[in-house]
Amino acid sequence: MIDYKTLSNKYGTPLYLYDFNHINDQYNALKSAFRARKSLICYAVKANSNLSVIKHLGDMGAGCDCVSIGEVRRALLAGVSNYKIILSGVGKRDNEILEALEKDILMINLESEAELERVEIQAKSLDKKARISVRVNPNIDPKTHPYISTGLHENKFGVDLDTAKRMYIKAKNSDFLDPVGIHFHIGSQLTELSPIKESSEVVADLVRSLKAIKIDIKFFDIGGGLGIDYEGERLIKPYDYAQAIFETLGTLDMTIMCEPGRFLVGNSGEFITKVLYEKVNEDKRFVIVDGAMNDLIRPSLYNAFHRIELLDREENISKADVVGPVCESGDFFAKDINLPQSYHDDLVVIKSAGAYCFTMSSNYNTRGRVAEVALEDGEDRLIRARESFDDMIKNEKDYLI
Ligand code: LLP
Secondary structure, eight states, X not given: OOOXXXXXXXXXXXXXXXXXXXHHHHHHHHHHHTTTSOEEEEEEGGGOOOHHHHHHHHHHTOEEEESSHHHHHHHHHTTOOGGGEEXXXXXXXXXXXXXXXXXXXXXXXXXXXHHHHHHHHHHXXXXXXXXXXXXXXXXXXXXXXXXXXXXXXXXXXXXXHHHHHHXXXXXXXXXXXXXXXXXXXXXXXXXXXXHHHHHHHHHHHHHHHHHHTTOOOOEEEOOOOBOOOSSSOOOOOHHHHHHHHHHHHTTOOOEEEEOOSHHHHGGGEEEEEEEEEEEEETTEEEEEESOOTTTXXXXXXXXXXXXXXXXXXXXXXXXXXXXXXXXXXXXEEEEEEEEOOOOTTOEEEEOSOSSSSGGGOOOGGGOOOOEEEEEETTEEEEEEOOOOHHHHHTTTGGGOO
């Protein structure tokens, strides 16, 4: 049982709590599902890039899927080996490509022909051979929220099959490129297996046709996207996921890579916020809390659902909107949910807040980013200090004239 009261007195609110034991369970469930083959789980750092979270996963054996050189630096700082780090992303700057090559990471994932040329130029300047993979866009509907769906040709991600093939041939013929991997990622919060399996089939067929022309790919990267339980969704079981991939690969002997973010950390996290007061306008009841959209933007941005619990209250239940203090009507955590009557300083727990919550937070309304705390084996420890006012203005104050 988490003692929310003690923790919120100790660290203040709003606050993120992460259960590191839950992260272990998720990692182990996925790793063991793939145990019949060589596999590498590269944690999608964007989901939660706290250094201690990365280190925790790295210590268990995970690599990292990064989408900026900043994330690569975080992974290295957290002790993840360079040979387990990959760099993806639809638009990489030259300096990011150069640094990734200097740091000798496992591979750079290419998302366009133009990018292949930039990577070749940078590799040549270092007189190195860049290990690359190509992100294939299989044009398959992942059946998830349109904002987090990425595997259709209408999305900006990856390249079509013909382009991919051309890129592999170019890479094979280049002195500065080494095509070692292939990649697809069709979307996030996926709850249906069939689009993943179909995509894997398409990409495995491409691998076979490349093999026929002597281009031998070693890493089969199936991206991330496994959904989690926010509101009772039916989930893809890791075992079924792995079996589906094994089936599509058949006798192809490749290291399977995956890039889960949300699956590993999403349900490890909770956001703790305090009731400031209640307010009733005409028929509408608002519970105003000290956390806001700048701390956790998923409800405002995607209309995403997060379970909400008001601690230690049961009486006078009625419909309420749970809202923050930011000056936007979109600043809400939930609308029209049943909630007991609340009082000043009551604690509210917002569930499933381990992925894409802190990492998408901002200083909007000059609100400091909140503290993050790890819970492990019954102990709690601070893993990110609350941002102070001085932290927020430090890059501006010297320019005040
Ligand atoms: N690999 C690639 C290439 C990705 O683009 C992503 C996520 C992942 C892996 C990890 O996906 P996951 O396993 O976490 O589903 N902010 C949104 C989610 C954006 C996902 C972006 N890409 C949200 O709050 O739902």
